[in-house]
Amino acid sequence: MDQLPGLPARVTVCEVGPRDGLQNESATVPASVKAELVERLVDAGHRVVETTGLVHPKWVPQLADAEEVLRRIDRRPGVRYPVLVPNMRGLDRAVDLGVEDIAVFGSATESFARANLNRTVEESLEMFAPVVGRARETGMRVRGYLSMCWGDPWEGEVPVPQVVSVATRLIALGCTELSLGDTIGVATPGRVAALLDALTAAGVPVESITVHFHDTYGQALSNTLTALRHGVTTVDASAGGLGGCPYAKSATGNLATEDLLWQLAGLGIDTGVDLDKLVETSTWLADLLGRPSPSRTVRALAGG
Amino acid sequence: MDQLPGLPARVTVCEVGPRDGLQNESATVPASVKAELVERLVDAGHRVVETTGLVHPKWVPQLADAEEVLRRIDRRPGVRYPVLVPNMRGLDRAVDLGVEDIAVFGSATESFARANLNRTVEESLEMFAPVVGRARETGMRVRGYLSMCWGDPWEGEVPVPQVVSVATRLIALGCTELSLGDTIGVATPGRVAALLDALTAAGVPVESITVHFHDTYGQALSNTLTALRHGVTTVDASAGGLGGCPYAKSATGNLATEDLLWQLAGLGIDTGVDLDKLVETSTWLADLLGRPSPSRTVRALAGG
Structure with a gap:
């Protein structure tokens, strides 16, 4: 074990497998397995586990069982179970379900905002504004996802000032964390x-930044x-690299939590x-996913 | 494209797929394919391609066709085709075949020296001494491989001073490069x-150091x-990550050249x-390997 200069003593891993990961797998996983996955991840020592999303099932059928998943989980003190919430309707459901952490899903590019949210970037920020505002009023933490921060399939390389512009808007809306x-x-x-x-030059506190890399070209860990x-201390990763089959045409899996932990x-x-417990869980899930x-x-x- | 401070403007990739890679694949590849692989790698722009090894076929049957592979290749000016040579007998064959670059294969640990060379570390250095000496006299470049520099399956973590000790001995013998x-x-x-x-504190010039990482735990690129x-400018990698099937029990493939190039x-x-040409070659080879x-x-x- 050898330190490198300038690295933090402690890193928080935000485990995104149950929501971001499974949402992008081709296999359908029952709510009971999703809930067991969350419980196993917490048992392994995770303290932040993105659990599900309160999204209209027409848009994301894989998340249609969100309420059942949340009901099945024995939420433990000291553990955060963030839930993706796209709009006020989702926030209302989140409040009713006792959710304490939400996430909104923004885009750094117009093309992806249009494809994913059917809105311009500006319109999506307008949609998020009351959601973030009310969530903060009720004492929730709010993560702002920012997609396509480095590249976009339609627009290619994304200019840094464009990302900074959307990022600072999300912080100004009240997001407590930026992914x-x-x-x-x-x-x-x-x-x-x-x-x-x-x-950081634009005033975004580095403590509020999380990085979320996909391993499509093997670059996620570097x-x-x-x-x-550069001072970041929170990292998104998914157990076993869930989220996009590596053998399919477009291999878009997340950084695997186990490779990060190593x-x-x-x-x-x-x-x-605990790396061993996590490997056990990922092996169990890989068997289920076939x-x-x-x-x-x-x-x-x-x-x- | 953005630079990071302290990185070199140019890196030499030593492509080890044809020897180190194929030697560790379970499939048997005919000499004609090996030679075509080397030619394709040179066509893609590689200027250092480890080609084969002049080792007794009893020990490494995959290299029994070394002379045929070397004869089939149209060796081009400006390209180096290093060949693994374990002893004086191998060096004699290398000289006869017009080889200009050789490599010897040392170990940082006693356990692996015993397992791989059936010798102590000291005995292996004694075996290499006349090989390196005579190779240098005939104007050859000599790469000294040093295995198990960070960990060994029998001994666990390998102490830094132990690695430095063998490394400085290899340099003192006349190795022009240390991998x-x-x-x-x-x-x-x-x-x-x-x-x-x-x-570097022990006086090994950083220019003589090559790094050779395996991607068993996904750490090779980091x-x-x-x-x-840290000033290294030569990196070993194998086309397509050849060298150990990733689906087998012990996944020991090399860093994939394509992931490095990205x-x-x-x-x-x-x-x-040229990344695209290399991808084409690796796809061709993956098809052949099934x-x-x-x-x-x-x-x-x-x-x-």
Whole structure:
């Protein structure tokens, strides 16, 4: 175990497998399995587990069972269970269900805002404004996802000032946390550093920034390390690399939590998460999904 | 494209797929395919391609066709085709075949020296001494591989002073280049930095150091980036991540050249290698081997 200079002593991993991960898997997973997954992740030591999304089932059928998943989970003190909420209707449901952490899902590019939200970036911010405002009034924490921060399938490379502009608007709306997404996995370390430098120069507190890398081109862990060297201390990852089959045409899985934990443990960085328990959970889930985990650490440690 | 401070403008990739990679694949590949692979890699822009090994076929049957592979290749000026040579008998064959670059294969640990060379570390250095000496007299370049630099399956974590001791001996024997191998893929960035710092403090010129990471735990690219930030400018990688099936029990593939090229291109670092041509070659080879490439970049760009 050897430290590198300039790295934090502790990193919070935000486990996004149950929502972001499973939403992008082709297999359908019953609510009972989703709830068991969340419980297992908490048992492994996770303290932030993105659980589900209160989205209209017409848009995301994989999340139609959100209320059942939430009801099945024995929410424990000290653990955060953020839930994706797109609009006021979703927020009303979240309040009724006792949700204490929500997330809104913004885009740094017009093309993806149009494709994903059927709105311009400006219109989506207008939609989020009352949601974030009321959620904060009720004492909730609000994560603002920002997709396509480095590249967009329609627009190519996304200019840094454009990302900074949307990011500062989300913070101004009252988001307590910003998750910078490399949704198509194209970023490399120099571009990660450039965006983080620009965001902090624009007054976004580095403590409010989370990084969310996809491993499409194998860059997720290098990018994460670069972000940690720039003061970031919260990292999104999904158990076993859930979220996009690595053998399909467009391999868009998230950074695997296990690959991240291997690196952080080697660097002497505490996460509070038990790698062996997580590998056990990812192996269990890979069996249910009928395919091997794309995480190299899972494959090495699970021996299959 | 954004630079990071402290990185080199140019990196030499030593392509190890044809020897190190194929030697560790379960499928048997005919000499004609091996030769075509080498030619394709050179066509893609590689200027250092580890081609084969002149090893007794009893020990490494996959290399029994070494002479045929070398005869089939149209060796071009300006391209280096290093060949693994374990002893004087191998060196004699190398000289007869017009080989200009050789490599010897040492170990940082007693357990692996015993398992791989049936010798102690000291005995293996004694075996290499006349080989390196005579190779240098005939004008050859000599790469000294050093395996198990960070971890060993029998001995666990390998102490830095032990690695420095063998490394400085290899340099003293006359090796012009040292390839530091993370043979079981366990290293993390802090330990990479610690070893590089210790080697340069011991007088090993950083220009003579190559890093050779395996991606068993998904750490290879982060480790490589760390080495580049410490002044290393030569990196071993294998086309498509050849060298150990990712779906087998022990996933020990090399860093995939394509994943490395994606990162270096994004960082504005020149390699002279054409990523698209390389992806084409790795896809061709994966078809022949009957399994998908473990490289995430190959899968993303080849669309399969």
